[in-house]
Amino acid sequence: MAVATVRPGVDWRTRLQDVLPKLVLSPSLALILFFVYGFILYTVFLSFTNSRMLPSHDWVGLANYRTLWGLSHWHTALANLAIFASLYIVICTAIGLMLAIFLDQKIRGEGVLRPIYLYPMALSFIVTGTAWKWFLDPGIGLENTMRLWGWETFTFGWIKDRDMAIYTIVIAAVWQTSGFVMAMFLAGLRGIDNEILKAAQIDGASTWNLYRRIVIPLLRPAFLSAFVILSHLAIKSYDLVIALTGGGPGRATELPATFMYSYTFTRNQMGVGASSAVIMLMTIAAIMVPYLYAELRERDR
Amino acid sequence: MSTLSQNPLAGPALRAAPVPSQETAVRTGRVTRVFIYLVLLLFALFYLLPFFIMLINSVKPLGEITGGNMMALPREWTVEPWMAAWSTAQIGVQPTGLRPYFINSILMVVPAVAISTLLGALNGYILTKWRFRGDTILFGLMLFACFIPFQIVLIPMARTLGILGLAGTTWGLVLVHVVYGLGFTTLYFRNYYAAFPTELVRAAQIDGAGFFRIFWRIMLPVSGPIAVVSIIWQFTNIWNDFLFGASFAAGSGAPVTVALNNLVNSSTGVREYNVHFAGAILAALPTLLVYIVAGRYFVRGLMAGSVKG
Numbered sequence: 001m002a003v004a005t006v007r008p009g010v011d012w013r014t015r016l017q018d019v020l021p022k023l024v025l026s027p028s029l030a031l032i033l034f035f036v037y038g039f040i041l042y043t044v045f046l047s048f049t050n051s052r053m054l055p056s057h058d059w060v061g062l063a064n065y066r067t068l069w070g071l072s073h074w075h076t077a078l079a080n081l082a083i084f085a086s087l088y089i090v091i092c093t094a095i096g097l098m099l100a101i102f103l104d105q106k107i108r109g110e111g112v113l114r115p116i117y118l119y120p121m122a123l124s125f126i127v128t129g130t131a132w133k134w135f136l137d138p139g140i141g142l143e144n145t146m147r148l149w150g151w152e153t154f155t156f157g158w159i160k161d162r163d164m165a166i167y168t169i170v171i172a173a174v175w176q177t178s179g180f181v182m183a184m185f186l187a188g189l190r191g192i193d194n195e196i197l198k199a200a201q202i203d204g205a206s207t208w209n210l211y212r213r214i215v216i217p218l219l220r221p222a223f224l225s226a227f228v229i230l231s232h233l234a235i236k237s238y239d240l241v242i243a244l245t246g247g248g249p250g251r252a253t254e255l256p257a258t259f260m261y262s263y264t265f266t267r268n269q270m271g272v273g274a275s276s277a278v279i280m281l282m283t284i285a286a287i288m289v290p291y292l293y294a295e296l297r298e299r300d301r
Numbered sequence: 302m303s304t305l306s307q308n309p310l311a312g313p314a315l316r317a318a319p320v321p322s323q324e325t326a327v328r329t330g331r332v333t334r335v336f337i338y339l340v341l342l343l344f345a346l347f348y349l350l351p352f353f354i355m356l357i358n359s360v361k362p363l364g365e366i367t368g369g370n371m372m373a374l375p376r377e378w379t380v381e382p383w384m385a386a387w388s389t390a391q392i393g394v395q396p397t398g399l400r401p402y403f404i405n406s407i408l409m410v411v412p413a414v415a416i417s418t419l420l421g422a423l424n425g426y427i428l429t430k431w432r433f434r435g436d437t438i439l440f441g442l443m444l445f446a447c448f449i450p451f452q453i454v455l456i457p458m459a460r461t462l463g464i465l466g467l468a469g470t471t472w473g474l475v476l477v478h479v480v481y482g483l484g485f486t487t488l489y490f491r492n493y494y495a496a497f498p499t500e501l502v503r504a505a506q507i508d509g510a511g512f513f514r515i516f517w518r519i520m521l522p523v524s525g526p527i528a529v530v531s532i533i534w535q536f537t538n539i540w541n542d543f544l545f546g547a548s549f550a551a552g553s554g555a556p557v558t559v560a561l562n563n564l565v566n567s568s569t570g571v572r573e574y575n576v577h578f579a580g581a582i583l584a585a586l587p588t589l590l591v592y593i594v595a596g597r598y599f600v601r602g603l604m605a606g607s608v609k610g
Contacts, residue, residue, distance in 0.1 A: 029439060031479070039453070039454040107338070123588065124540070127581045132351060140366065140371060238544050280450040
C-alpha cells in the first residue's frame, strides 16, 4: 500500500510524488486499453455488421455467425483444430514428462542434452516449417532417403495426403515445443522435496509406484501450466501451417487462424472473419481467464 | 496453484544456477539406465536431425539435392546458396536476397525490445512498490493481453496503422510489438521486484529520495538478470513474429520471416532448395546465437512466461 498519502497543506513536490506512479503507469495502461480492449470491442462490433472488403457499420445482427456456422470450410477448420490440439497437447506432455523424468536420473551429459531438446523453441515457426516441409516431402525427403538406402517399398507421403496432412503439422509442432514442456516438468521435479521420496523408498515403494503415486501427483501445477500454454499455442497456430502446408492440400490443414485470415483479407468477407476471431477469443478466454484469476488471487494473499 | 513458490526459475532464485541439480533419491537398475540413455540419445537425434539436414544441404549444389540423398554429406561444397540467399535471391518481384529484410528486422527489433522492456520495468516497479487500490485488476488486464489470439486485433490494427500513416513501415511494427509485449515485460519485472524488500524503498523515501531516484538508484542496479530475461524473450518473440509482419508490412518493409516465407513458398520455376535452407538458417541465426550465448536466461524467460502471477 502506498505509504505517502495526501496531507493538506503539503507542498507541490510531495503531491507530485503522490501522483507520479499513476502518471507513469498511465501510458502503458492507455496503450493496453486502446490497442487490446478497444480493438476487441471493435472487432466484436464488426462481427455484427455486413463488412466486406472494408469495415462497414451496417448492423446485421447474428447473420455473420449464422453464415460462419453454415460453412463447411469453418467446420473443417474446427475439426482440424480438435485433432491438432488434442494430439499436440497429449504428445508434447507425454514426451516432455518422459524426458524430464529421465533427465532427472543423474544423467551424465545433461548439460549437453537439455539445450539440444530446447533449441527448436528459439526458432521461428517459418524456419521449422521450411525444414519439415522438405523433410516430409516424399520426392526428396525421408521417403526418398529410405528408398535410396534400400527400403524400396517405404512410403511416407502424409504431407500430400488430404487425410493425413494434419498429422504432419502435429509432428512439426511437437518437434518445436516438446523440449519446452520438458523444461517445465524438470523445474517441477527439481522443486520436489527429496525427503518425501526418501521416506517413500524406505517404506518400500517401487520406482514405478513412487512416480505414479507421489511424483506425478506433485507435478499437478506443471501439468496445468503445460496444458494452458499448449492449448493457447494450438489455438493461435498460424505461422507453422502457412510455412508447412499453406492450409492444403485443398483445405486439409486449414485451422481457425488461417480461416480468419483468408476470409478477412483475401475473400473480402470481413464480417465473417471478425466473427471467427471472436469465437477464437472466447475459446482462449474460457481457458485463460480462470487460470489467470486463480494465479493472481493466490499471489494476492 | 502457486507454481511460483516451488519453481526455482522464478523470482530471486534467478541469481542461482539455472536448474539446481540435486541428489535424486530414486535408484535405478543398470538395464533401466541403459534404456534411459538410449531414449535420451534418440530424442537428441530427433531434435538435431532437421537442422542438421538443412545445414548440410545448404552447402550442396542443387543437383546433388534433387538427384541425391538428403542425408549424404556434400560431394562438392559450395557457399553459393548462402550468397544467393543473402543478396541475390528473388523475394517477391525483386532479386534482393534476404539482406534488406534482415535489416528491417533489426530496425524493428531493437527499438521494440528497448521500449517494451523499459516500460515493463517501470510498470513492475509501480505495481509492487507503489501499490494502489485495483492494481491487481490492472495487472490482470495487462496479463490477459499477452494471451489473446491476435486475429482479434488484426482488422482494427490495420486501420489504425493506416490512419497514423504507419502502414507498411518498420515503426508501425515497433508500435505493434511494444503494445503486445508489454504484458510479458510487466509480468517479469513485477514478479522480480515483488521479492525485493519494500523496506529499502521506504527507507530511501524517508531519506528524501523521489519516485525516479529510487527507480534509478535502487531498483535498476539490481535488475540485471530480469532485464536479460525480458530482453531475450522479447527479442526472440519479435524476431520470430510472422503474423504481424505479414499483415502490416508485406512489401519492402517486411521483416525477415515474411521474406523467408516468400522466398520458400512463392518461387516460380526451379525450386532452389539449397538457397531456401541457407535463407532459413540466416533468418534463424540471430535467435540461435542469443540462445547459444544466453540460453540459461532464455529458458528462464520461457518458464516465467508459463508461470504467471
